[in-house]
Amino acid sequence: MNKHKIFVVEDDRSISGLYEIAFDSEEFEVECFERAEDMFRAFEKQEKCDIIILDLMLPGMNGLDALKLLKAGESTKSIPIIIVSAKGDEKDKVEGLNLGADDYIAKPFGMLELIARVKANIRKSTLAGGEIISVGEITVNNAEHRVLVAGNEVQLTLKEYKLLKLLMERCDNVVTREKILTAVWDYEYFGETRTLDMHIKSLRSKLAQFTEAQYIHTVRGVGYKFSKNK
């Protein structure tokens, strides 16, 4: 297992410093932000993390609003979030958990407790996160690297597989050509190329062997979308 990336949103430098010390190990990597806005900027740059520690008392954007935004975003909604606030601030705690935070910890807290909670939440999310993605009659089993369409195994090449997995992970959302190219290929340039269309075509035709339904939809001018409904 590779390093777990932790995003910390905390304006008090002396505290975020503590986090960095606490999680300075083989197992974790910390990135601190003073404001929630900075974190969202990081997400826009396609940065990823395994868990977020979010202080609710923040300058700028309110912590609970940040939480709402995180849970609303397709790519961020499944990241576990631990909210942090001053002791006794029962209202924030309850509201935060209601908004979808996964855990709560009150200041002041012991580092050991925090580490334990972080580990527990990461374990949970990876456990349930599932090696299996399923939409309609299509199932991708990532552990086995197999794809079933209405029960029939379909042989996909590596790129086709990555492409399908990406689209299904973002199911119902349009994925930009650009995003696809960055994720599946590592293109830094997006010059005219028919490569992507090519793979979409072969993916479609392989899926069509066993299903009538159209799963991969073209969104003209933007990209592609995977969805079981027309």
Next chain:
Amino acid sequence: MNKHKIFVVEDDRSISGLYEIAFDSEEFEVECFERAEDMFRAFEKQEKCDIIILDLMLPGMNGLDALKLLKAGESTKSIPIIIVSAKGDEKDKVEGLNLGADDYIAKPFGMLELIARVKANIRKSTLAGGEIISVGEITVNNAEHRVLVAGNEVQLTLKEYKLLKLLMERCDNVVTREKILTAVWDYEYFGETRTLDMHIKSLRSKLAQFTEAQYIHTVRGVGYKFSKNK
């Protein structure tokens, strides 16, 4: 390998009927209970199962309480449990996983996904078991360090043996080249090397002495997979 017994706790008859259809095969046998209490009664009668599919919305005993009980019982604590609940019931999901459930699936779900999850969890639990790994006609006896193919002993060299064992432990799952190299050799560097292919080749040809079937499949761009099916 004998039939895997699945206990299903589900009060909705139309759904438990689906389970029976989905798992009606050589590989599985299903027993349905409408209430958790009925399942415990079965356990009291010394009935056994390999996995439990537990709906959390139940009449009578609460699903989470049943889960606690199962995890508390000496004879039931190690049975993998997949919990089922309505989509978006995030709280139950998290709590269930905290209480020791092994996997989670949201209603409504596709049968293929369910089957895949059941298989994955059964595999996980049997893996932990013993000194003897057996898939199809191939058996690795780790205690004696011997390998049988369709009853015939095959002489393997050390690397071949480690390689085979690794692949069989992860049976049906793709193992990355990288992982193999780390596990069998202790490469930290993964430059171009034909060493692995070499050993795969000799392993294949040794197995082929006594069986027609292909057990070691290459997954181009990823690694290798051991599996008795195609």
Next chain:
DNA sequence: GCCTCCATGTCAAAATTATATCACAGACTT
């Protein structure tokens, strides 16, 4: 409705890459 533009779709050949195979050499065992 018709036309044009431009993003996509399609095709087959060509290029690239991953894996398989071979032959051999050093290291170790017996």
Next chain:
DNA sequence: AAGTCTGTGATATAATTTTGACATGGAGGC
């Protein structure tokens, strides 16, 4: 020394990916 076991390049083979030329078809302007 003869016999394994292992690792390494060179080379072969097979599979996948890319590309460029060309076709198609949707959206807006007329």
